[in-house]
Amino acid sequence: MTRYSRYWTAFRTIFTKELLRFTRIWLQTILPPVITTVLYYIIFGNLIGSRIGEMDGFRYIDFIVPGLILMAVITNSYSNVVSSFFSSKFQRHVEELIISPVPNWVILGGYVAGGVARGVMVGIAVTAVSLFFTDIQVQSYGWTLTVFTLTAILFSLAGFINAVYANSFDDISIIPTFVLTPLTYLGGVFYSINMLPQIWQQISLANPILYMVNAFRYGLLGVSDIHMGVALGIVILFIIALTGFSLYLLNRGIGIKS
Amino acid sequence: MNALDIRDLRKVYKNGFEALKGIDVSVAEGDFFALLGPNGAGKSTAIGIISSLVNKSSGRVEVFGHDLDRDPEGVKSCIGLVPQEFNFNMWEPIGEIVVNQAGFYGIPRKEAWQRAEESLRQLDLWDKRLQMSRTLSGGMKRRLMIARALVHRPKLLILDEPTAGVDIEIRRSMWEFMSELNRQGTTIILTTHYLEEAESLCRNIAIINQGRIVEHSRMDQLLHQLHTETFVLNLRDRITELPRLQGFELKRLDEQRVEVAVSSGQSINQLFEQLSSQGLGVTSLRNKQNRLEQLFMNMVESARNGAPQ
Numbered sequence: 001m002t003r004y005s006r007y008w009t010a011f012r013t014i015f016t017k018e019l020l021r022f023t024r025i026w027l028q029t030i031l032p033p034v035i036t037t038v039l040y041y042i043i044f045g046n047l048i049g050s051r052i053g054e055m056d057g058f059r060y061i062d063f064i065v066p067g068l069i070l071m072a073v074i075t076n077s078y079s080n081v082v083s084s085f086f087s088s089k090f091q092r093h094v095e096e097l098i099i100s101p102v103p104n105w106v107i108l109g110g111y112v113a114g115g116v117a118r119g120v121m122v123g124i125a126v127t128a129v130s131l132f133f134t135d136i137q138v139q140s141y142g143w144t145l146t147v148f149t150l151t152a153i154l155f156s157l158a159g160f161i162n163a164v165y166a167n168s169f170d171d172i173s174i175i176p177t178f179v180l181t182p183l184t185y186l187g188g189v190f191y192s193i194n195m196l197p198q199i200w201q202q203i204s205l206a207n208p209i210l211y212m213v214n215a216f217r218y219g220l221l222g223v224s225d226i227h228m229g230v231a232l233g234i235v236i237l238f239i240i241a242l243t244g245f246s247l248y249l250l251n252r253g254i255g256i257k258s
Numbered sequence: 259m260n261a262l263d264i265r266d267l268r269k270v271y272k273n274g275f276e277a278l279k280g281i282d283v284s285v286a287e288g289d290f291f292a293l294l295g296p297n298g299a300g301k302s303t304a305i306g307i308i309s310s311l312v313n314k315s316s317g318r319v320e321v322f323g324h325d326l327d328r329d330p331e332g333v334k335s336c337i338g339l340v341p342q343e344f345n346f347n348m349w350e351p352i353g354e355i356v357v358n359q360a361g362f363y364g365i366p367r368k369e370a371w372q373r374a375e376e377s378l379r380q381l382d383l384w385d386k387r388l389q390m391s392r393t394l395s396g397g398m399k400r401r402l403m404i405a406r407a408l409v410h411r412p413k414l415l416i417l418d419e420p421t422a423g424v425d426i427e428i429r430r431s432m433w434e435f436m437s438e439l440n441r442q443g444t445t446i447i448l449t450t451h452y453l454e455e456a457e458s459l460c461r462n463i464a465i466i467n468q469g470r471i472v473e474h475s476r477m478d479q480l481l482h483q484l485h486t487e488t489f490v491l492n493l494r495d496r497i498t499e500l501p502r503l504q505g506f507e508l509k510r511l512d513e514q515r516v517e518v519a520v521s522s523g524q525s526i527n528q529l530f531e532q533l534s535s536q537g538l539g540v541t542s543l544r545n546k547q548n549r550l551e552q553l554f555m556n557m558v559e560s561a562r563n564g565a566p567q
Contacts, residue, residue, distance in 0.1 A: 001364060005364065006363070006364025007364070009361055009364045009366055009367075010361060010362050010363075010364055012367075013358050013367075014361075014362075017354075017358055020354075091346075091348060092343060092344075092345035093346050093347045096358070097362060098311055099309045099311065099334060099339050100359070100362035100363055101334040101362075101364070102362050253313055257310075257311060257312060257313050258271065258306070258313070
């Protein structure tokens with residue numbers, strides 16, 4: 001057995017474990033975001049949206065579809081990793097991994113792949129529901145899938161870092177509640193930043209989620225407030241930075257070793 | 259090659275507490291080794307460092323020739339750890355816990371299930387493989403951790419209080435199991451608070467106290483150091499006053515029980531002869547304290563009083 005085949009087996013084990021974990025409790029993990037999105041479509045899309053009219057040349061309900069799908073991806077990839085890794089620290093079964101000959105990059109890869117899997121599954125479910133309310137035509141499958149996957153990777157990494165620093169269950173809900181949700185809502189999910197006064201447009205550009213929502217909207221609808229090269233560059237830059245930081249934390253044993 | 263070589267190992271925690279003050283320990287391949295010490299002595303820190311759960315401050319650790327700094331994966335591949343606290347996922351089925359552990363060591367799933375079956379059968383848990391781990395009793399949870407530690411067939415098994423909180427019947431079956439593993443060639447390091455367990459199972463011993471090794475020797479040599487043993491004698495008849503014996507001092511516990519200290523130069527036959535000559539029959543006797551326990555307490559107390567070891 002070569003070293004890399006051992007690593008591959010270890011990666012698959014962590015990934016399968018993660019997959020089984022969230023699919024076993026699908027009522028808590030897959031179904032709720034689908035119900036929430038249906039409510040968004042009914043209330044914001046149909047009831048209120050019909051009075052708003054068009055945005056960037058699209059019906060309001062069509063305009064919010066990309067943002068709602070991506071919001072589900074962001075929330076679920078993040079919460080999958082943060083809750084799973086923190087729970088492994090809390091119950092101390094993270095020690096099973098620490099004592100095993102698994103390199104830290106394989107551990108990180110396994111957890112991130114688990115987060116991406118949940119993000120993708122929920123994203124697909126939410127997209128399927130969207131088809132009942134809208135009739136959008138995908139403009140670029142390449143952009144759509146790239147942004148979809150990169151966003152899930154980025155927020156899985158962010159969830160991992162949150163879990164490493166978390167010492168209590170409160171610590172894993174503070175970031176999603178006070179940082180992630182406001183940034184997502186202010187990231188152009190429900191509006192175009194062109195509607196905002198100049199100063200707020202400038203401030204909005206500091207929000208990384210704005211770039212992802214716009215890049216995803218470009219893939220689905222073909223419109224974006226942001227240049228696509230900039231959006232993609234920023235997402236990749238964040239992924240590199242968060243990967244490096246996560247590996248640094250694991251190598252130093254921060255939050256998991258004494 | 260030794261199974262374990264520790265040189266000048268030190269650990270200072272962030273709060274400034276010096277848990278290990280430069281310890282040296284060697285464990286030969288195939289040994290059954292006891293690492294004993296009172297609570298807070300540094301045993302768990304030492305085990306944590308060997309198994310990569312704790313970062314060392316300085317010093318060297320080698321496991322079967324693999325250096326922990328240069329080849330941590332080599333070290334980890336050789337070790338199986340049964341920790342003191344339960345550290346498995348309470349919401350996962352027993353079979354999956356063991357199979358996943360094998361997967362972390364790079365064992366493919368099909369082979370992992372075969373090995374898990376072997377380990378779980380050895381520890382009488384195979385029938386419960388589909389049960390959630392939280393539903394097991396305390397003794398079964400301990401056995402699950404042993405099965406999990408054995409699934410990758412480690413050359414060095416570290417057992418940190420493996421029999422804590424289990425009833426005597428299970429404890430004895432676990433002793434037999436551990437002895438059999440050792441006979442088959444697995445090197446075992448055992449920490450325990452049941453000193454009779456260490457005395458009956460282990461061939462070599464290190465005692466750690468306040469972050470320092472205060473004894474590192476063969477078990478039989480260590481027990482030989484014990485100059486006095488105290489016995490409790492159950493007498494056939496009731497006594498109203500203590501008999502006077504030459505060379506032995508008796509202490510009355512109740513009407514039919516006395517306690518006597520026998521030094522290494524004395525023979526227990528002399529004691530019985532003197533008692534018989536005074537018409538006192540002994541129906542049974544037992545050690546007041548386990549021999550190792552007595553030595554252990556002497557050492558810990560000497561260290562506490564600052565006496566040289």
